Amino acid sequence: MAIENRYAFFDGEIVPIERAKISIMTSAFNYGTAIFEGLRGYWSDEAERLYVFRLHEHIERLRRNGRILMMDLPHPVAEIEHAVVRLLRKEAFREDVYVRPLLYKSACEIGPRIHGDPCALAIFAAPFGRYLDTKNGIAACVSSWRRLADNAIPPRGKITGAYVDSALAKSEAILNGFDEAILLSEEGLVSEATAANLFLVRNRELITPPVTADILEGITRATLIALAREDGIPVVERSVHRSELYVADEIFLCGTASEVAPVIEVDRRAVADGVPGGITRTLAARFEDLVRGRSEDSRGWLTAVDGSSRRSGDAGRD
Ligand code: PMP
Numbered sequence: 001m002a003i004e005n006r007y008a009f010f011d012g013e014i015v016p017i018e019r020a021k022i023s024i025m026t027s028a029f030n031y032g033t034a035i036f037e038g039l040r041g042y043w044s045d046e047a048e049r050l051y052v053f054r055l056h057e058h059i060e061r062l063r064r065n066g067r068i069l070m071m072d073l074p075h076p077v078a079e080i081e082h083a084v085v086r087l088l089r090k091e092a093f094r095e096d097v098y099v100r101p102l103l104y105k106s107a108c109e110i111g112p113r114i115h116g117d118p119c120a121l122a123i124f125a126a127p128f129g130r131y132l133d134t135k136n137g138i139a140a141c142v143s144s145w146r147r148l149a150d151n152a153i154p155p156r157g158k159i160t161g162a163y164v165d166s167a168l169a170k171s172e173a174i175l176n177g178f179d180e181a182i183l184l185s186e187e188g189l190v191s192e193a194t195a196a197n198l199f200l201v202r203n204r205e206l207i208t209p210p211v212t213a214d215i216l217e218g219i220t221r222a223t224l225i226a227l228a229r230e231d232g233i234p235v236v237e238r239s240v241h242r243s244e245l246y247v248a249d250e251i252f253l254c255g256t257a258s259e260v261a262p263v264i265e266v267d268r269r270a271v272a273d274g275v276p277g278g279i280t281r282t283l284a285a286r287f288e289d290l291v292r293g294r295s296e297d298s299r300g301w302l303t304a305v306d307g308s309s310r311r312s313g314d315a316g317r318d
Contacts, residue, residue, distance in 0.1 A: 007090050009083045009123035012075070014090055020122060025108035027117060032161020033069055034104035037062045038256045040128070041088055041097040041305065042292050050088055050097065050305040053256075053291045055081050057219050057301075061158070062103055068157040071103055071119040081303070083123060088305045091125055098128035098257065102160075131257040132196075134284060137264035137276045138179035138253075140193070142242055143169040147183040147191035147214045155191075155214050166194035180253065182245065182266070185214045190240035196255035197221040198263075200240065200248040201279050207244075210237040220254040220287075223301070227286050233279060250277030252284075259291075260284035 008020035028034040039058045041050040059080045063073050073080060084099055091097075100123065107117035132138050145168045148155055153162040165183075173181035173194075182198060185191045190209055192198050197218040199208045206228050211217050225235050245251060251263035251271050260283055262276035271277075276284075289295040293302055 006124075007087060009087050009121070011120065014083070014087055017124065020124070022104075022106070022122075023108055026104070027107045027109060027112075028102075028104035028160065031105070031112040032159065032164070033112070033114060034102050034160040035062060035065045035069060035071065035158055036103070036160055037099075037101045037158065039084070039099040039101075040256050040291070041093070041099060041125070043093065043095050043097075044293050047293055047304070048306075050093060051291065051293045051302040052084065052088070052099070052305060054219050054223070054301050055084060055303045057222075058256075059084075059101070061217075061219065062101055065157045065159075066103055066119075068154055069105070069159065070114045071105070073103065074119065074121050080121065080123075084125075085303065085305055087123055087125055093125070093127060095127050096129055097125050099123065099125045104160075128257070131259070132179060132253065132261035134259050134261050135276075137262035139177075139265040140180045140182050140251075140253075140263050141173050141176065141178040141267055142245070143172060143181035143183045145169040145172065145181070145183060147185045149186045150212075150214055156211070156217050158216055170194040180261075180263075184242060188242070189213060190242060190245065191215055192218075193253045193255075193258070196253035196258035196261065198240075199224070199252050199254065200244060201250035201277060202244070202248055204233070204249075204279070206233055206235045206279065207240060208235070208237055209240050213239065218255055220256060220259070223290075224254055224260070224283055224287065226299075227283060227290075228279075231282070231286070245271075248272070250280045252276075252280045260287050 006017040008017045010020035037058045041052045059077050102122045106120040148165045169181035183191050192215045245266045253261045262280045
């Protein structure tokens with residue numbers, strides 16, 4: 001990826017990305033002791049601006065997750081939101097982008113630990129299109145890798161080191177001819193995909209594993225639960241057996257990168273008719289309209305990157 005004229009937020013300021021460098025001795029690089037976030041900015045041709053989706057919730061999640069690794073944000077949440085907006089303005093992207101804040105252990109000491117060390121924040125952004133085939137749907141397998149348990153590396157923490165688990169499962173799936181992996185927890189219950197939460201539909205009811213199923217507490221997951229309830233679709237958070245994946249009427253994955261991705265096949269078994277289901281398509285369309293600013297943003301979930309944010313009293317204004 002070309003990095004000319006690209007920028008990052010690093011050590012409290014926006015700098016050319018070549019200057020945003022860390023030492024090979026950095027604890028986070030050696031031990032995976034960092035927490036990250038992933039946000040999307042959606043380019044709107046009609047409005048000629050980027051909309052960042054749920055900026056506040058992502059930075060708040062970073063702040064809260066920091067506690068798991070005994071890290072405090074080096075700047076207040078509002079300032080970090082503002083830094084994201086300033087970075088995107090500086091980059092002047094006119095396409096969909098991904099934004100990656102990283103809160104990391106910056107000490108250069110030998111030995112893994114989480115206490116007492118300084119931490120730092122870095123943010124970069126990059127153009128980013130579709131991650132999964134949200135139109136035609138994807139083929140998934142149940143991974144031979146298990147989801148990390150909360151008492152090993154808490155998946156809710158979005159801890160960088162934990163993503164080795166996701167990387168093992170994702171590559172195994174791709175190399176075996178699938179698009180994505182679904183991981184079971186140590187108890188053998190359905191947890192989530194490698195970078196996305198999972199929903200299934202049975203008898204017109206939306207079902208998703210609970211926050212105690214070793215999942216990341218996804219912001220897209222929460223968004224879709226809200227949209228579904230608004231549309232009168234019942235939503236249940238409960239344990240899900242592997243074999244329910246084979247008998248479900250519909251399955252979809254959701255996440256910032258993944259958006260709403262229909263699963264049309266699991267372990268070589270077609271999901272229902274093997275095409276994206278009706279509830280999945282309805283929710284995907286609602287989501288797409290919302291994030292691109294085509295429907296009313298009644299909850300203030302969009303931050304416009306042009307100095308005229310819709311959020312009141314917020315990060316979008318300079
Ligand atoms: N699960 C995992 C493991 C993830 O990495 C992600 C992506 N952040 C998600 C779920 C979806 O979370 P969100 O909707 O907040 O992006």
